Amino acid sequence: MSVNINIRNAVKRYGKNTVIENLTLSICGGEFFTLLGPSGCGKTTLLRMIAGFNSIEGGDFFFNDTRINDLNPAKRNIGMVFQNYAIFPHMNVRKNVEFGLKNRPFDRKLIHSQADKFLKLMQIDQLADRMPAQLSGGQQQRVALARALCIEPDVLLMDEPLSNLDAKLRVEMRTVIKEIQNSVGITTVYVTHDQEEAMAVSDRIAVMNGGVIQHVGTPKNIYQRPANTFVATFIGRSNMLEGDMTVENGKAVVSLPTGYKAVFDTVAPENLKAQPVTLCARPEELIVETGEGEGLKAVIDSSVFLGLNTHYFVHLLSGERAEIIQESSIDSIIKPGTQVRLRLNTEKANLFTKDGSRNLLTGVDNDLDKEAV
């Protein structure tokens, strides 16, 4: 019974300023879907269009087969969790949770037990008589979630719900949110600018920038095979290097700074042609080696020991700077000023067109491309 959301050619304008131009997206029933992007990318705007708080200047929004463009927010059967929770400060926890039920044709006699069910689910049943001012941030968050779920909505919308919590609580609450979503099985659209949070909770993520969706995919795919350099740099860290691709014996050979040549087996057949490329290597995809051999020649600038990992900051002999993460070893840390070789993990690293707009490798799974069909 979970509802899928279909957005076709959505347009959002504020006056003459177009924020979202022609956005198309499908969200599957029961899925935990995250809109991720830097602030001002239009993710909250899109969420509020789904909720009905922003006007829709063009396109169609469907819940299953029902077009909801002109449906009153109150009639969309949406549960929403707001950034600052929007808990009514003048009502106690129970009244807050029951508020939505009282505003719909719901058997009065069942309101109490329905509220109890969700108070228990969120483990705040012992706080039912408290006023919001007496609750901690995490507890308020639980109330907001209980209140949103209590009306058994078709869709749950969450607008940066964890951004007001401290770091530790944020990690705890995102687990809670994910577990609850799993057990209730409700279609959920979640907005955040925190990529780690997005990875932790989502079934699928849409990375947005400038009102345009860049990549829709699983957290794993978005991290490992980002559709373009924006996604590569926004999700996790990336070292970007300029290079030139040539084809030798049917294999892509990329010439990198300091004379290093790396062979790629992962380039998609249709992209196998000589062209300038941008190499994107995550810090863990560069391996530091000392002594003679192949690799990017670099000099260690500084290092940070973080227990599990050690971060090295280096500059290549050709001038570019790079960051490397290595699992900490029992030996001593390589001293600043040491010349090293950086070998590339060509299986993991990504190659883009020179302008960074397209990934050249196989295995890029961007659901956005399927929408166009």
Added chain:
Amino acid sequence: MKRKFEVWSVITWIFLALFALFLVYPMYGILKQSVINKDGQFTLEQFAKFFSTPYYSSTIQNSFVVTIAVTAVTLLLGIPFAYFYSFYQLKGGKFLFVVSILCCMSAPFIGAYSWIMLLGRNGVITVFFKDVFGIKLGSIYGFGGILMVQALKFFPLVFVYMNGAFKSIDNSLIEASANMGCTGVKRFFSVIMQLSMPTILAASLLVFMRAFADFGTPLLIGEGYRTFPVEIYNQYLGENGTDHNFAAAISVIAIVVTALVFFLQKWATKKYNFSINCLNPIQKRKPQGVGGVLMYVYCYGLIALAFLPQLYIVYLSFRNCDGAVFKPGFSLVNYEKAVKKLLVRSIDNTMIFGVVSLALIILFAILIAYLVVRRPRPLNHTIDTLSMLPYIMPGSIIGIALVIAFGKKPLALTGTAAVMIIALVIRRMPYTIRSATATLQSIPISTEEASLSLGAGKLKTFLTVTTPMMANGIMSGAVLSWVAIVTELSSAIILYNNKTITLTMSTYAAISRGNDGLACAFAAILTVLTAVSLILYLAVTKSEDIKL
């Protein structure tokens, strides 16, 4: 650890001494006069007389009834007005705001006077209806008149307060309720009004206190409907049969009543102890359709009605007039007469009293706010509590208390400018202290600590860091204090004489002598003076955060 001596301790004691002399001692004087008879014996006969004689006891009841009616009507008028203003983009919103401020800050009795000129026995509208249609309009005198004049004057207070409350409501609360199926009128009552309850109570108290103590309006328009401030005045300064002891007794009763209302309101407010953290302010919508038209009609109609008296007075002041009869044609004859009737002295006095009182009020407010917030000691809390006393004391009672206390040697101040200034300072100080205290509480102490750690001394820190940071909050309070001082009537009417006459008193004197042209000239000058002060202030601050 021995506490180090510091200059603030001295200031604490200076304030305690000042308050004892100018506040506690006069209050004690009133209390004493109410229970000690002419032979120096203790007696409660004055109170017995008040409660056993319906002629007198009805005044308190009348005051109560009309004031509660006024409070209710101001809420009914002001809350929708504020709602439309805060939730919709009304064209000319700024204009509505400014004019409504002008309405509620006008001199207290000018509205009543102007309505009499419009709707009274010989008022233009009354006469017009009688001559043209042969319709006899109902009497404006009495309960209905007081209600109308005060409601039209005080609803902007509710508006300004509610506007502040609505602005502090987080938009996501509105959206959350829409999300859960609660919109329109239902949302207005179950969410918006509930969230604004503390402010509604605060505004109600303010209106109640102002209306209850209002002396000018019932004096002019009340006639047979006798309220207690007028009764106190009559018993104290009336033309026949004054009884100072009895006036003192009524004063004590009045203070008790206002104090009760004050504490009742505090008690009620405690029930609504919550705060809103407002990240996203309300987004104003465009008014649309029939509802939108009605909104405009309501807002502009109400403002026009409330502002009409002031405009009419200014208009009348330019009409030819002979005594109490306005004649066709326009001239400056009224102003010429005003110049002969102490106009210059009135303006001088008004300005001098205003500037001196305001300077003292600001100085005291800054120092007391600092003592209360940064040096929270029992003695300083005593100062804080004492400074709020005048809040529950109607102006005429402060006037009488000062006469009793300083009418004879060794401190014979009655009739001097000093006593006028003392009365004004006492009357307005509580408001400015409140806003100064609130401002200082919102300033983190770390800024001052930073200054101290950077080597500035305590005094230097206070003067160059604390005071400038407080300036904004104090200025908004100070301008309104200035206007209130300039238009002060109720205490001044008891304390003034020919030498210390002010614009308000000149106006009142002219009205009571039936000199309508002259009265209009004075009233017009007063109206323009307050309007200019307020508009200047609003233009400079560009802010809507007015603390009344």
